[in-house]
Amino acid sequence: DSQSKVHYDELRKFMLFGFADAAGLENRKEIPGSVYELAQGEIAxxxxxxxxxxxxxxxxxxxxxxxCQVLSS
Known part of the structure; x- marks a missing residue:
């Protein structure tokens, strides 16, 4: 039954394009000058x-x- 099977190609695409930005922004946010810190500074x-x-x-x-995630931080 194709309805109950995991479609790995679609799942992979979703993870790459759906979560890559968030993961990249949050990665190493504690480091001075990180992308996260720069984004928060621009908002402020x-x-x-x-x-x-x-x-x-x-x-x-x-x-x-x-x-929304960036603003809520």
Missing amino acids: RNLLGACTANHAMPVVFLAHSLG
Whole structure:
């Protein structure tokens, strides 16, 4: 029954393209200058810039998938 069998080619593709970005971003995040640290710094700079421009203006986060993970960290 093809419905109950694992389709390894599709599973492999899903893992490579679905989780590679997240794994790469989180890899060695404790190291100074890591991609993770750089992404967090960019988020912080933009938030501070928005606050400086107009501290009374609400900030809306629009993110999908990996973007939500990065923002929540």
